[in-house]
Amino acid sequence: MKSVPVQEAVGMVLCHDLTLIVPGKFKKPLFKKGHVVKPEDIPSLLDIGKEHLYVWEMREGVLHENEAAMRMATAAAGNGVTLTEPSEGKVSLLAAEDGLLKINTGALFAINEREQVMFATLHSNQLVKKNKIVAGTRIIPLVIEEKIITGIEHICRECFPLVEIKPLRPMRVGLVTTGSEVYKGRIQDKFGPVVTAKLAEWGGEVTRRILVSDSIDMIVVAIKELMEEGVDMILVTGGMSVDPDDVTPAGVVAAGGRIVSYGAPALPGAMFMMAYIDELPVMGLPGCVMYHRSSIFDLIAPRVLAGEVITRRDIISLGYGGLCSNCRECRYPDCGFGKGI
Numbered sequence: 410m411k412s413v414p415v416q417e418a419v420g421m422v423l424c425h426d427l428t429l430i431v432p433g434k435f436k437k438p439l440f441k442k443g444h445v446v447k448p449e450d451i452p453s454l455l456d457i458g459k460e461h462l463y464v465w466e467m468r469e470g471v472l473h474e475n476e477a478a479m480r481m482a483t484a485a486a487g488n489g490v491t492l493t494e495p496s497e498g499k500v501s502l503l504a505a506e507d508g509l510l511k512i513n514t515g516a517l518f519a520i521n522e523r524e525q526v527m528f529a530t531l532h533s534n535q536l537v538k539k540n541k542i543v544a545g546t547r548i549i550p551l552v553i554e555e556k557i558i559t560g561i562e563h564i565c566r567e568c569f570p571l572v573e574i575k576p577l578r579p580m581r582v583g584l585v586t587t588g589s590e591v592y593k594g595r596i597q598d599k600f601g602p603v604v605t606a607k608l609a610e611w612g613g614e615v616t617r618r619i620l621v622s623d624s625i626d627m628i629v630v631a632i633k634e635l636m637e638e639g640v641d642m643i644l645v646t647g648g649m650s651v652d653p654d655d656v657t658p659a660g661v662v663a664a665g666g667r668i669v670s671y672g673a674p675a676l677p678g679a680m681f682m683m684a685y686i687d688e689l690p691v692m693g694l695p696g697c698v699m700y701h702r703s704s705i706f707d708l709i710a711p712r713v714l715a716g717e718v719i720t721r722r723d724i725i726s727l728g729y730g731g732l733c734s735n736c737r738e739c740r741y742p743d744c745g746f747g748k749g750i
């Protein structure tokens with residue numbers, strides 16, 4: 410920072426706001442910190458009594474905050490992400506469409522380990538609507554050595570993309586509703602409508618629903634029928650816990666299911682099962698998915714719809730942040746539920 414006569418400040422960066430006061434009318438910043446002085450600014454600066462200014466001199470190898478932020482945001486943004494113009498040194502990253510937000514948290518950590526820069530995001534793996542601000546970045550000083558930004562760009566290239574919005578695929582979903590009480594008509598199916606409505610909100614469609622009793626054989630036949638119809642995902646509801654009549658996991662295995670995880674560190678969702686029959690995702694949904702506004706189903710199903718293959722590690726990672734607070738009014742995804750490591 411140095412003090413220069415205003416006439417010599419053209420092309421340099423203001424180090425602080427310069428305020429214009431018209432008594433009884435207004436007080437506002439005439440030029441903001443970070444403004445690059447232009448020739449036409451000189452008369453206005455002299456009008457508010459500024460013959461000298463504190464400025465940063467721009468030189469080779471040094472970037473202005475706006476340019477630095479733009480370069481970091483551009484390097485970080487993957488598919489489905491747009492950028493705002495820099496405003497007071499900050500660039501925001503926006504969802505260009507509805508979809509699943511993905512953040513490379515390891516790369517984010519590496520970026521923020523560097524001095525003089527910051528990059529903040531929403532949590533990964535949540536659904537976001539078009540135009541939602543999902544991240545923001547800026548440098549801390551007004552100007553920065555270009556090599557620091559080159560370093561950030563390098564991290565982003567190595568781990569690309571840092572920020573991405575994955576679109577959800579309009580999957581056809583087959584539903585197997587287990588339970589003798591539903592099968593025999595003692596009670597009405599309340600589970601089907603819940604998952605059907607959620608899937609519809611995410612662009613999926615339940616194309617076939619099959620009611621079965623608590624029978625491994627019936628579950629196998631139903632799953633095979635759905636596979637022949639060529640569904641993209643199968644959900645099996647109920648029968649997920651410890652009663653003798655809870656045979657859903659055994660039924661999925663008997664149908665050829667490879668279990669990724671039976672049990673998940675999420676509440677609601679402990680008795681959840683993730684499995685695959687070849688490439689076909691099959692989820693066992695415990696009772697809690699039916700009666701809780703948000704549950705493990707909201708954490709995992711959008712990722713499957715986004716085309717991700719769920720691993721055991723994905724399930725294990727849910728433990729930290731996997732406890733729903735059961736708020737009177739559910740604000741999910743704007744809460745800690747599912748925002749684990």
Ligand SMILES: Nc1nc2c(c(=O)[nH]1)N[C@H]1C(S)=C(S)[C@@H](COP(=O)(O)OP(=O)(O)OC[C@H]3O[C@@H](n4cnc5c(N)ncnc54)[C@H](O)[C@@H]3O)O[C@H]1N2
Pocket residue numbers: 586587588590591596597598599600601646647648649650651652655679680694695696697698
């Ligand atoms: N002793 C234990 N009891 C329970 C455990 C446990 O570990 N030990 N786990 C609890 C948890 S957590 C959950 S979640 C539920 C698991 O439920 P299931 O998936 O096994 O569900 P069901 O036993 O089949 O049914 C429970 C309840 O929900 C009703 N139900 C089921 N499907 C439908 C449907 N399609 N429509 C309407 N109602 C349905 C069913 O009639 C039962 O009332 O278990 C806890 N208990």
Ligand code: MOO
Pocket residue numbers: 675676677678679680681695696697698
């Ligand atoms: O498995 Mo239960 O699925 O937590 O409520």
